[in-house]
Amino acid sequence: MIYMGNVSKIYETGAVALSNISVEIKSGEFVFVVGPSGAGKSTFIKLITREELPTNGQIAIGGHNLLSLNPAQVPYYRRQLGIVFQDYRLLPNKTVFENVAFAMEVIEATRSEIMHRVIHVVDLVGLRQKMNRYPQELSGGEQQRVAIARAIVNDPVVLVADEPTGNLDPDTSWEIARILEDINRSGTTIIMASHDKSVVDKLRRRVLAFEKGRLVRDQVRGVYGYEN
Numbered sequence: 001m002i003y004m005g006n007v008s009k010i011y012e013t014g015a016v017a018l019s020n021i022s023v024e025i026k027s028g029e030f031v032f033v034v035g036p037s038g039a040g041k042s043t044f045i046k047l048i049t050r051e052e053l054p055t056n057g058q059i060a061i062g063g064h065n066l067l068s069l070n071p072a073q074v075p076y077y078r079r080q081l082g083i084v085f086q087d088y089r090l091l092p093n094k095t096v097f098e099n100v101a102f103a104m105e106v107i108e109a110t111r112s113e114i115m116h117r118v119i120h121v122v123d124l125v126g127l128r129q130k131m132n133r134y135p136q137e138l139s140g141g142e143q144q145r146v147a148i149a150r151a152i153v154n155d156p157v158v159l160v161a162d163e164p165t166g167n168l169d170p171d172t173s174w175e176i177a178r179i180l181e182d183i184n185r186s187g188t189t190i191i192m193a194s195h196d197k198s199v200v201d202k203l204r205r206r207v208l209a210f211e212k213g214r215l216v217r218d219q220v221r222g223v224y225g226y227e228n
């Protein structure tokens, strides 16, 4: 599903963000990406979302060779992904329903498909009662649930999350982790960069640990392994 072979990323400033990474992630896996600040976690995520290109190496995801996609193909490639950020990135002047529906309008789904599917995913993240609220009327955890609903509404093959619990308290982080676990159980591959030791240690999923751009640990049923 996701293959990286001898991938390095050196930014224009000369910063070596990733060095010689080779990794394979199978369909349906739940993978945590951990490591100290500056280790290369976000860069790893950005290579998957094709926000960045590697300096060297090969990346193939869901049958696409990311190095040979032309700019016009990138939006179509991204439609296979669900992307969740630390800061939610909801549209402030749209309701919960409209934020999630917007992701389906972009791919020109019909009104009845949108009604049906949006209600389903909003339900899945536990926000049925708050469908008509605006983002600023919601807590951080609720906003992140909306962002997750939006990310999964088009049934992505991979859900990529960069520090999705970074702004949340421990209980709320755990609720978000449980929702991601449910989504993974339904077959979606999840790749999540995290500084959240308690979430990583409780879920015991595969852990890719980075340090100074190197992949230093690839562990099945792994642990966080650092002091924050």
Ligand SMILES: Nc1ncnc2c1ncn2[C@@H]1O[C@H](COP(=O)(O)OP(=O)(O)OP(=O)(O)O)[C@@H](O)[C@H]1O
Binding pocket: 011, 012, 013, 015, 016, 017, 035, 036, 037, 038, 039, 040, 041, 042, 043, 044
């Ligand atoms: N756009 C950029 N231009 C130049 N250097 C960058 C850029 N993005 C990241 N870097 C550098 O690449 C290295 C890896 O950064 P990255 O953001 O991938 O780490 P990270 O593990 O996600 O860190 P954090 O946990 O602090 O978010 C760091 O040295 C960083 O300064």
